[in-house]
Amino acid sequence: MKPNGFASFILFFALSVSLGACSLLNFGEKKSPEQTVVGVVNGTDITYGDLKASFFISPLQEEQQPEVLKEEMMEFLDMYLTYRARVAAALAEGYFDDEETLRELNQYQMQSVFPYWLEMRFRDELLDELVERSKTEIGTSHILISVPADASPADTLAAWNELMEARSIYLDPEDDTDFETLAQRFSSRQRGQSMGGDLGFISGGWAVKPFEDVAYSTPAGEVSMPFRTSFGYHIVYVYEVRESVPDRSYSHIYFRSRGGENTPEIAMNRAEEAFAQLQEGRDWNEVTLEFSEDADTRQTGGSIGWVQPARFQPRFLENIAKLSSQGEWGEPFDSEYGVHIVRLDSIRTYASEQQLRDELYQRLRNLPRYRENRSFTLHNVRRVAGETFHDDTFEVFTTMITRMDNMMVSMVALNAQQRALPLYEIHNRTYTLGEFYDFLVQQLNGTGEGPFRYSMLEEFKQKAAEDVIVEITKLEFPDFAELSNRYHEGLAVFRIVEDRVWNYAAQDSTRLMDIFEANRDNYRFGTRYRYFRISADTEERILDAKAVIRHGVAVEEVRDAVSGLILRSDIINSLADFPFDHLQDVEAGEFSAIFEYRNRPSTLYLAEILEPRQMTFEEAFLRVSADFQPIREQEWNAYLMERFEVTAFPERLRALLENSEFIP
Numbered sequence: 233m234k235p236n237g238f239a240s241f242i243l244f245f246a247l248s249v250s251l252g253a254c255s256l257l258n259f260g261e262k263k264s265p266e267q268t269v270v271g272v273v274n275g276t277d278i279t280y281g282d283l284k285a286s287f288f289i290s291p292l293q294e295e296q297q298p299e300v301l302k303e304e305m306m307e308f309l310d311m312y313l314t315y316r317a318r319v320a321a322a323l324a325e326g327y328f329d330d331e332e333t334l335r336e337l338n339q340y341q342m343q344s345v346f347p348y349w350l351e352m353r354f355r356d357e358l359l360d361e362l363v364e365r366s367k368t369e370i371g372t373s374h375i376l377i378s379v380p381a382d383a384s385p386a387d388t389l390a391a392w393n394e395l396m397e398a399r400s401i402y403l404d405p406e407d408d409t410d411f412e413t414l415a416q417r418f419s420s421r422q423r424g425q426s427m428g429g430d431l432g433f434i435s436g437g438w439a440v441k442p443f444e445d446v447a448y449s450t451p452a453g454e455v456s457m458p459f460r461t462s463f464g465y466h467i468v469y470v471y472e473v474r475e476s477v478p479d480r481s482y483s484h485i486y487f488r489s490r491g492g493e494n495t496p497e498i499a500m501n502r503a504e505e506a507f508a509q510l511q512e513g514r515d516w517n518e519v520t521l522e523f524s525e526d527a528d529t530r531q532t533g534g535s536i537g538w539v540q541p542a543r544f545q546p547r548f549l550e551n552i553a554k555l556s557s558q559g560e561w562g563e564p565f566d567s568e569y570g571v572h573i574v575r576l577d578s579i580r581t582y583a584s585e586q587q588l589r590d591e592l593y594q595r596l597r598n599l600p601r602y603r604e605n606r607s608f609t610l611h612n613v614r615r616v617a618g619e620t621f622h623d624d625t626f627e628v629f630t631t632m633i634t635r636m637d638n639m640m641v642s643m644v645a646l647n648a649q650q651r652a653l654p655l656y657e658i659h660n661r662t663y664t665l666g667e668f669y670d671f672l673v674q675q676l677n678g679t680g681e682g683p684f685r686y687s688m689l690e691e692f693k694q695k696a697a698e699d700v701i702v703e704i705t706k707l708e709f710p711d712f713a714e715l716s717n718r719y720h721e722g723l724a725v726f727r728i729v730e731d732r733v734w735n736y737a738a739q740d741s742t743r744l745m746d747i748f749e750a751n752r753d754n755y756r757f758g759t760r761y762r763y764f765r766i767s768a769d770t771e772e773r774i775l776d777a778k779a780v781i782r783h784g785v786a787v788e789e790v791r792d793a794v795s796g797l798i799l800r801s802d803i804i805n806s807l808a809d810f811p812f813d814h815l816q817d818v819e820a821g822e823f824s825a826i827f828e829y830r831n832r833p834s835t836l837y838l839a840e841i842l843e844p845r846q847m848t849f850e851e852a853f854l855r856v857s858a859d860f861q862p863i864r865e866q867e868w869n870a871y872l873m874e875r876f877e878v879t880a881f882p883e884r885l886r887a888l889l890e891n892s893e894f895i896p
Contacts, residue, residue, distance in 0.1 A: 365436030382685035503564035642680035
């Protein structure tokens with residue numbers, strides 16, 4: 233049960249989350265009026281600066297007229313001092329260290345810490361990088377050897393060696409094998425097709441970030457060293473670097489050239505027929521609707537939107553690049569997908585650098601590198617915190633695990649000395665080999681019955697970084713520490729108010745009964761209506777339900793007689809709102825007309841009209857509790873004022889406010 237004055241408490245709670253703003257807002261150099269004491273709580277001075285920082289936590293406050301602000305700030309003084317007294321009470325009674333409070337605080341911190349890193353540090357870095365890279369296009373071809381994330385060192389080394397062999401062949405001046413031939417020879421295959429080869433031109437945000445990073449750091453005409461992405465291990469050949477052309481959007485009329493009776497010749501003949509009609513002046517959309525075999529775009533004029541080169545095959549890109557003017561279409565051509573007639577719809581331009589950044593920021597927000605920042609953040613936390621890995625300790629474990637053919641974790645037996653060996657250190661915390669082993673067991677369903685994967689070591693390091701990320705974030709960003717502290721304060725105040733006001737009011741049965749007896753006329757039922765709502769898939773089932781009820785079947789049992797019904801029942805106080813307005817002028821024991829409710833035919837059955845009457849204490853309990861809560865809140869506030877010796881100095885505040893220069 234929440235009090236009628238709950239809104240005022242929410243104000244206090246909202247303040248508690250942000251009261252650190254006095255250190256975050258820039259008021260310039262401290263002036264003596266800021267230090268004027270306008271109140272005292274538990275022996276602690278409350279200054280005008282404290283009060284003003286909390287009052288102006290909402291920017292909307294600053295938009296009001298000065299005279300209005302002065303009066304509101306005068307009223308705010310008592311509210312703020314009451315809040316500080318509640319903070320003092322929560323601290324004195326242990327709510328700051330309460331297990332539930334700390335659990336909720338930790339949940340808040342872990343939910344907010346990753347977005348905080350992203351917004352405060354990585355967003356601008358990622359956006360700056362994307363803006364710079366968007367100015368250049370990189371022509372790339374690659375060799376890809378698919379390797380699972382949990383590959384063993386042996387498999388990883390094998391992929392590395394194969395890529396190095398391919399690289400050596402290409403760089404050998406006496407060997408004239410071209411890169412595309414090597415890509416076909418060395419790349420993994422999927423459904424019979426090579427996973428490597430020419431990717432065409434890529435730009436910022438058009439490939440996964442690890443691939444993009446390597447492509448942009450490899451000079452034209454050179455081949456990179458092997459590197460890993462989520463797809464496996466690659467080497468990339470950069471065959472050209474050029475200035476980016478503006479983004480372009482296209483529409484196409486498409487003809488399948490393979491499968492069934494389709495052949496390239498048949499597709500091209502149909503395309504030439506459509507092209508001829510366009511040349512004769514027929515509307516593009518009409519021709520598209522009649523001829524295009526792309527079901528996804530035919531109804532929208534064949535629009536394929538803004539074309540990002542990384543998503544299309546090179547031959548298709550080569551042909552559409554020949555178009556240079558908006559509204560221009562080209563002759564039919566055959567691509568990797570089929571036969572097309574393509575029209576250039578639009579060329580993207582930007583009025584300013586800021587408009588470009590805004591556009592790219594929207595693109596960035598949809599990229600995995602932005603959305604999936606957890607791993608990226610943890611790697612940066614590890615870098616900031618400083619980490620140390622003890623290879624000699626890890627060797628103790630790998631020596632034991634590799635002796636077993638199946639590398640089963642549960643078969644490893646560490647003695648007490650081995651368990652105590654330091655394995656990994658981060659931010660003054662040391663994780664032992666025993667903790668690593670326990671982590672492995674937990675990852676394998678708590679039993680250890682499964683093979684060790686070398687990727688588990690990286691997972692362990694990331695988990696260790698999670699353990700310290702809040703501490704690191706507070707050191708890196710004092711603002712985050714301040715917000716976290718204020719949230720902690722707010723949680724503690726919320727819980728003490730819950731116990732001392734809300735729950736207390738509901739538990740003091742003697743006071744509740746006194747209020748009930750003294751105000752019986754306030755606790756009455758008006759006219760009420762008990763109803764049943766019957767819904768079904770078809771109107772016929774509703775009619776069947778009405779018929780069986782009229783023949784004596786109880787409404788509560790109608791679903792046993794008619795299948796496919798939805799039955800709901802309740803008591804309401806008014807027939808003014810939908811769907812209960814259908815019961816107006818309906819007698820008890822009768823049905824409303826059939827109407828549509830949540831996309832289903834429905835009817836209401838008015839079971840009973842309940843006459844007005846006096847409530848019993850049990851029926852009025854919630855209302856009485858709500859009436860008692862503001863009384864209890866006033867009593868508790870009075871107790872706090874006395875216990876924590878709260879003193880207000882409104883005359884000092886009034887004197888300061890008369891000088892308008894102290895109102896921002």
